[in-house]
Amino acid sequence: HAAEAQRTDLMTITRHVLNEQGRHPESRGDFTILLSHIVLGCKFVASAVNKAGLAKLIGLAGDTNGEEQKKLDVLSNEVFVKALVSSGRTCVLVSEENEEAIIVDAPLRGNHEFDKIMVTVSSHQKLHGYCVCFDPLDGSSNIDCGVSIGTIFGIYMIKDKDNVTLDDVLQPGTDMLAAGYCMYGSSCTLVLSTGNGVNGFTLDPSLGEFILTHPNIKIPNRGKIYSVNEGNAKNWDAPTAKFVEKCKFPQDGSPSKSLRYIGSMVADVHRTLLYGGIFLYPADQKSPNGKLRVLYEVFPMSFLMEQAGGQAFTGKQRALELVPRKIHDRSPIFLGSYDDVEDIKALYASES
Ligand code: AHM
Ligand code: MG
Numbered sequence: 001h002a003a004e005a006q007r008t009d010l011m012t013i014t015r016h017v018l019n020e021q022g023r024h025p026e027s028r029g030d031f032t033i034l035l036s037h038i039v040l041g042c043k044f045v046a047s048a049v050n051k052a053g054l055a056k057l058i059g060l061a062g063d064t065n066g067e068e069q070k071k072l073d074v075l076s077n078e079v080f081v082k083a084l085v086s087s088g089r090t091c092v093l094v095s096e097e098n099e100e101a102i103i104v105d106a107p108l109r110g111n112h113e114f115d116k117i118m119v120t121v122s123s124h125q126k127l128h129g130y131c132v133c134f135d136p137l138d139g140s141s142n143i144d145c146g147v148s149i150g151t152i153f154g155i156y157m158i159k160d161k162d163n164v165t166l167d168d169v170l171q172p173g174t175d176m177l178a179a180g181y182c183m184y185g186s187s188c189t190l191v192l193s194t195g196n197g198v199n200g201f202t203l204d205p206s207l208g209e210f211i212l213t214h215p216n217i218k219i220p221n222r223g224k225i226y227s228v229n230e231g232n233a234k235n236w237d238a239p240t241a242k243f244v245e246k247c248k249f250p251q252d253g254s255p256s257k258s259l260r261y262i263g264s265m266v267a268d269v270h271r272t273l274l275y276g277g278i279f280l281y282p283a284d285q286k287s288p289n290g291k292l293r294v295l296y297e298v299f300p301m302s303f304l305m306e307q308a309g310g311q312a313f314t315g316k317q318r319a320l321e322l323v324p325r326k327i328h329d330r331s332p333i334f335l336g337s338y339d340d341v342e343d344i345k346a347l348y349a350s351e352s
Contacts, residue, residue: 011212037087139264148185150266173320179300223276235284239347278336290332311341
């Protein structure tokens with residue numbers, strides 16, 4: 001009766017993260033608390049996205065008094081910022097929607113009374129404070145036609161909660177503690193890594209819970225799909241152009257690849273993760289650093305790819321080893337199946 005047991009023994013995302021924490025005896029649930037606030041934000045956005053089409057038609061959100069409805073990306077950002085601050089575990093927030101980083105007020109960075117008790121026990125066992133970099137609603141140009149969009153996030157641990165600076169977020173991606181995305185598509189799927197593999201959870205709307213549906217995701221070593229905005233081809237550098245040419249006209253007898261491009265990073269990366277292949281947003285003559293942002297697009301997706309057995313490369317180096325100088329820095333990115341990324345690395349190496 002294994003099938004029956006599976007159906008009644010639900011592995012929720014909270015239970016999963018608590019289980020993982022069991023491996024760290026020093027942890028006291030701070031990360032679980034933080035994550036539950038991120039999950040709340042995702043559920044809110046999922047519900048808002050589902051209503052977005054209807055809202056236009058019947059005016060769901062109080063536009064009866066001529067009040068402008070808040071744009072979905074602005075609304076999503078507000079929800080995430082408030083959920084994260086109220087977790088009491090965040091110190092710095094970087095959002096694609098906010099020009100400046102948000103430094104959380106000291107009293108909101110953790111339960112200080114609890115801190116004091118802990119300090120008498122052991123001076124290094126302070127409450128953990130985190131920094132979260134996120135894009136609350138990525139791919140928003142796809143909202144009005146009902147195509148998948150998503151939230152992306154990366155999480156760092158703060159070194160000194162009483163002394164929080166911008167440097168706490170301007171760290172290489174290798175310092176990331178956890179990363180994930182939530183895709184609002186035909187189903188709502190949250191993909192998460194806390195540095196111990198990648199797991200996917202699907203929102204069961206009747207329970208309001210994310211249930212583990214994709215345990216231990218591994219990306220195939222090679223894929224049959226490439227994903228890029230080919231409209232930019234005239235401005236590409238030589239290695240990118242050669243790579244895409246080889247996808248279409250392989251010289252080694254291998255079959256040509258299929259092109260899939262949604263224009264929503266979360267959806268394009270999600271497909272790449274599950275089916276294999278490569279997603280690229282290269283540099284071009286007009287945008288020498290590409291388009292995608294290091295802190296809340298390139299790093300979290302690169303972290304997930306590596307954790308799933310794939311690779312992420314900038315054209316110059318391993319993507320996670322970048323050190324951002326500014327919070328909204330951009331970088332070219334090639335990520336996906338291990339062997340497909342090896343190919344583009346070889347092309348760049350032969351170029352220099
Ligand atoms: P956005 O933050 O303005 O939504 O832009 C990010 C999106 C990504 O989701 C996607 O990968 C990329 O832009 C697509 O860009 P393009 O339209 O240039 O192909
Ligand atoms: Mg974005």
